[in-house]
């Protein structure tokens with residue numbers, strides 16, 4: 001069971017007098033003190049270049065960065081740490097894939113109808129530039145994945161890139177089955193794990209995922225950090241789209257010799273402090289049991305869902321079943337701009353929630369919904385906070 | 401409407417704070433409808449409305465409901481108040497620049513730019529029996545039908561006329577004096593100086609001395625006058641020092657003393673004071689610039705603006 005008191009004591013933000021009711025973890029998770037301290041450790045004690053440095057400071061920095069890489073590899077059960085490429089975020093990971101994989105005109109790529117712009121726009125660009133055929137797999141009305149549709153569309157597809165857990169409704173797609181079916185049909189699969197990585201155990205081996213991308217900032221890590229994973233043999237075939245310092249072994253005026261993976265994908269000096277912080281975040285998460293996280297989130301999700309269902313005008317996006325929606329409750333009221341609710345909630349009780357289209361504009365446009373208000377929580381959120389949210393929302397309904 | 405109100409509010413606040421400046425820019429975009437359909441960004445008007453209603457809701461559900469229902473009406477009221485108070489503030493600023501007081505020429509009401517009211521302070525005359533001047537409102541202070549021909553005059557024929565009615569013993573006259581001298585010099589104005597013995601006997605004798613010096617030593621009078629306005633007040637007011645001062649200027653001490661004590665001088669000075677009282681003067685310094693009265697020591701720019709054709713030049 002999650003002991004929220006204990007967890008909250010690891011976060012300085014909960015120390016102060018004006019503690020926010022932070023319900024926007026799907027956008028950005030809070031960071032435990034240990035992550036911040038690890039980053040400060042780099043800046044205070046060994047703020048040096050890695051790899052090429054002959055000095056002790058540089059060696060220490062190299063050791064810490066490589067430790068982080070190993071920790072992350074272990075965390076997602078990668079074959080080895082070479083399969084871990086550091087990026088700035090999920091978006092960069094997906095762009096790396098889109099621009100490095102040898103896509104050709106006419107290649108069929110499948111995505112779902114609920115993709116974040118980061119797993120939609122790069123493919124649309126590729127469609128414009130290379131002439132791939134982009135197909136959208138329509139989901140069920142309750143936001144769950146439609147395997148039948150997928151089975152039909154995957155025939156002849158070269159690549160499948162789908163969101164694992166949707167930031168729109170928190171629904172998790174059946175990645176294992178999808179990957180299995182895709183592989184049977186000769187297609188490779190990339191999973192956008194931006195959301196799922198913090199809420200469920202990701203085991204790339206068990207899933208047999210070819211590529212995955214995720215961001216550090218949604219999993220208690222620093223902003224500006226991310227990971228792109230790929231199976232070693234696949235990564236070796238990719239041709240990096242960003243090259244320069246740190247990606248080559250040597251160069252002459254006429255030619256260059258690329259480094260091996262992962263270095264060949266990490267152009268220029270990296271965010272070492274961030275990477276070390278991310279390694280620390282992974283350590284922190286490693287101490288928690290994902291079963292407990294899921295159980296805790298379900299408890300909060302169930303309460304909020306049940307309370308929201310008492311307001312007839314409220315429509316929850318995705319499944320009515322909270323157990324399918326991870327740490328997300330996203331809702332809207334027809335013909336209503338939800339921004340004002342978010343602003344008032346913040347004003348009344350310092351509640352941080354998100355309103356808008358959550359970078360899934362395509363879905364909102366197709367459904368003709370103006371925008372929605374998303375509540376998303378994590379291990380540090382308490383039942384009291386869920387109650388404050390519901391009480392404040394009730395207050396707002398009284399005056400509107 | 402809420403955008404216009406916000407633009408004005410944040411526009412003014414933006415003068416002082418950069419963060420408000422950003423909001424003012426947002427408000428400007430809002431006014432010109434530059435923010436179109438952007439469901440991922442909070443509309444500016446909605447943001448302000450939500451924040452306001454949220455703040456009220458924290459205290460009272462009833463008031464929040466009212467504000468939500470009549471938000472447009474409240475916006476209009478606020479807008480009108482804003483425009484009103486903006487005009488009022490601008491007027492105050494203009495008045496302060498041109499007259500040295502937010503409330504208009506010689507008005508001594510509270511002015512935020514001059515909280516101590518120093519630009520309107522005068523040495524009152526009413527409390528002195530010898531002067532016998534009754535406090536008048538500034539509007540009645542005038543040069544109409546006042547004969548100033550007996551007072552010391554220079555730059556005769558100048559385009560502008562400056563009349564300075566001051567008293568050697570009064571701090572406020574002493575404060576205004578150098579500015580008036582500067583004004584007369586810079587603008588080559590016709591300048592008439594009238595000493596008003598605001599502080600009774602002690603100042604009477606200096607008034608008499610001035611009268612006599614102007615009669616016999618016209619050219620040197622102005623140096624004498626400046627000397628009295630700029631030398632320690634206690635020293636010049638002590639009758640025992642009069643002769644020393646006269647000697648300093650190489651005046652005929654005996655002759656001047658005789659003149660000072662003569663009945664004729666007393667009558668003449670009394671007549672002058674009577675003439676000055678016709679201006680309805682109620683305190684020194686009172687300065688007339690081209691017949692417009694300035695009561696109290698104003699900043700130099702006020703005097704200058706009174707002569708300039710376009711306020712600033």
Ligand SMILES: Cc1ncc(COP(=O)(O)O)c(C=O)c1O
Pocket residue numbers: 026027089090091092116118119163165166167192194195215
């Ligand atoms: C499902 C999903 N994919 C991709 C992203 C993009 O992540 P980032 O902005 O860190 O690149 C997000 C961020 O919200 C997300 O929720």
